[in-house]
Amino acid sequence: MEYKVFDRTKPIGEFTAQPDDDLIICRCEEITKGEIRKAVYDGMYTINEIKRYLRAGMGLCQGLTCGRNVKDIVARELGISPAELEEATPRPPARPVTAKVYADCRGEED
Amino acid sequence: MSSKEVRKSDIIIIGSGAVGNAAAYFLSSAGRSVTVLEKDTVGNGSSVRNGGQNKMNTRGEPELSLGMYGVTEIWPRLQKELDVDIEFRKTGGYRNALTDDEMENMQKFWPIAKKYGMHIEYMDGTELRKRVPQFSERIAGAAHCEEDTWSNPLKTTLGLYSKARALGAKYYDHEKAVSIETVKGRAKRVVTECGHIYEADKICITACFGSRALLNSVSLDVPFTHALCEIFVTEPVPRILDEIFIGSKGGYYGTQTIHGSIVMGGGSRIGAFQREGNHVEFTLTPDNVPSGIKGLTDLFPSLENIKIVRSWSGWHDRTPDDMCCIEAIDEIPGLYAACGFSGHGFGISAPVGKVLSELMLEQPLGADISKLKFNRFMPIDAFTGDDRKR
Structure with missing residues (x-):
């Protein structure tokens, strides 16, 4: 799959408010649709950038819940298919793991 | 862009991490036209993978002047001037x-x-x-x-990009610079992997590990x-x-x-x-x-x-001494570089970007960078086995 490469020098127009902009999309971090749409106009064109700029997808679920919705919103603003947007870089662990358990995987004897 | 077309600006910055974006921001604020070339996507390297700290207590002495310039002036200034909260805290x-x-x-x-x-x-x-x-x-x-200070590395790197771009800096993604070309001994052009040519009177390398290959293209080297x-x-x-x-x-x-x-x-x-x-x-x-x-x-x-x-x-x-390199390169007028941050660069990224802009604008420098030139790395004296110093 070839991901879309954006020319960041081309203007994409101005942000205009929408009636459902206060809808919460990322539930862990309480990030709204409006915040995500606005970030695109601030120049955040990739899912990694949206995540790092807003924290959408950085909470306990690590984007498992909202990832798709975020992608759809960004794609719509950029006028492309969501399939053309690369996923945020996956960061292990897939689900939260307790520090004690992790620390023990070193296999050191007490 | 056709392969013959040359994109011109006052200044080219290679690498859109925190340092490159900070330089782009300060230079754009000063009214210069700036082009930023990025091999991947904006700020996707060490600038967004670090802990956000400025550990003044562990820096080598040559970096302390830059560190203090950041703590007292540049970080508080960015906290006020950028459109995002970069969470700078002393x-x-x-x-x-x-x-x-x-x-x-x-x-x-x-x-x-x-x-x-x-x-x-x-x-x-x-x-x-x-x-x-x-x-x-x-x-x-x-x-x-x-x-000691902290700022959010993600919001700083992207906030600087967003602001520099709003001020007119042109960002090109997936545009990997592969060589620098000189004209009459001065840095003049950057050639990218896909054959595009960019031209400016001043070229600044802020490409982390990629900086070495770029410096090599003009017969300079920095060991890291x-x-x-x-x-x-x-x-x-x-x-x-x-x-x-x-x-x-x-x-x-x-x-x-x-x-x-x-x-x-x-x-x-x-x-x-x-x-x-x-x-x-x-x-x-x-x-x-x-x-x-x-x-x-x-x-x-x-x-x-x-x-x-x-x-x-x-x-x-x-680098061999775990300290960064930042300088206007004497051998090639018009060429500037900041690299080799050795894992503690984010904390001084804002003042380094500011000092790079001061070098390029030929303004007085806000920090002493005289001990951070990369020609400090000399082979040992073979006869005595001692380190040599310039």
């Missing part, structure tokens, strides 16, 4: 020692710190735990440095090696401390962010020997991350049940 920081020897060793820094106007206070373990009860009983003492470093983030927990913290021997460093999560990292020391190209930088390494997390549970025994939500790693561009 947190202060603890450097923790496990033995009296380590404590004694840390105290050697005091006269140097004083010379640069830094404030360091030494305390024993009892006093430290009075202030932060969660710290392990095994810590024998600590040095508290008032000038890859070193892998790991970092992880926990779920948010109630406030433990505001200060950043670091082990006296550099095994760990960390912060509890405003958000409440603990960001902690460290070097495995075997990182320099990892193979290149096996994508370890994007995945959990089998040994190193658990080792860092053991550091967390050793440091804060009461947090053994805290949840780890994310971990990642990345490469340092580590």
Whole structure:
């Protein structure tokens, strides 16, 4: 799959408010649709950038819940298919793991 | 763009990390036309994979002037001027020692710190735990440095990009610079992997590890090696401390962010020997991350049940003396570089970007960078075996 490469020098127009902009999309971090749409106009064109700029997808679920919705919103603003947007870089662990358990995987004897 | 077309601007910056974006922001603010070339996507390297700290208490003396310029002027200025909250805070920081020897060793820094106007206070373990009860009983003492700071690396890097772009800087993604060309001895053109040509009177390299190959294209070299470093983030927990913290021997460093999560990292020391190209930088390494997390549970025994939500790693561009290189290159007028940050560059990224802009605008410099030229790395004197100094 070839991901879309954006020319960041081309203007994409101005942000205009929408009636459902206060809808919460990322539930862990309480990030709204409006915040995500606005970030695109601030120049955040990739899912990694949206995540790092807003924290959408950085909470306990690590984007498992909202990832798709975020992608759809960004794609719509950029006028492309969501399939053309690369996923945020996956960061292990897939689900939260307790520090004690992790620390023990070193296999050191007490 | 057709292959014959040449894109012209006043200044070309190669690499859109925190340093490159800061330089782009200051130069655009001064009315210069700036082009930023990025081999990947904006700010996707070490600028967004670090712990956000400015550990003044562990810097080498040649970097302290830059550090103080950042703490007193440039970071507070960005906090005000950017459109996002970069969460800059003068947190202060603890450097923790496990033995009296380590404590004694840390105290050697005091006269140097004083010379640069830094404030360091030494305390024993009892006093430290009075202030932060969660710290392990095994810590024998600590040095508290008032000038240690923190800023959010993600918001800083992207906030600078967003602001520079709004001021007219042109950003090109997936545009990997491969060589620099000179005209009559002056830096003039940048050629990219797909054959595009960019032209400017001033070219600035801020490409982390990629800087070396670019410098090589004009027969210059700066020695550095890859070193892998790991970092992880926990779920948010109630406030433990505001200060950043670091082990006296550099095994760990960390912060509890405003958000409440603990960001902690460290070097495995075997990182320099990892193979290149096996994508370890994007995945959990089998040994190193658990080792860092053991550091967390050793440091804060009461947090053994805290949840780890994310971990990642990345490469340092580590120089022989662990200090960065920043300069207007004498041999090639019009060429500027800042690289070799050796794993502690983010904390000085804003002042480095500012000083680069001052160099390019031919303004007086806000910090002394005279000891950070990369020609400081000289072969030893073969006869005596001693280091040679310029």
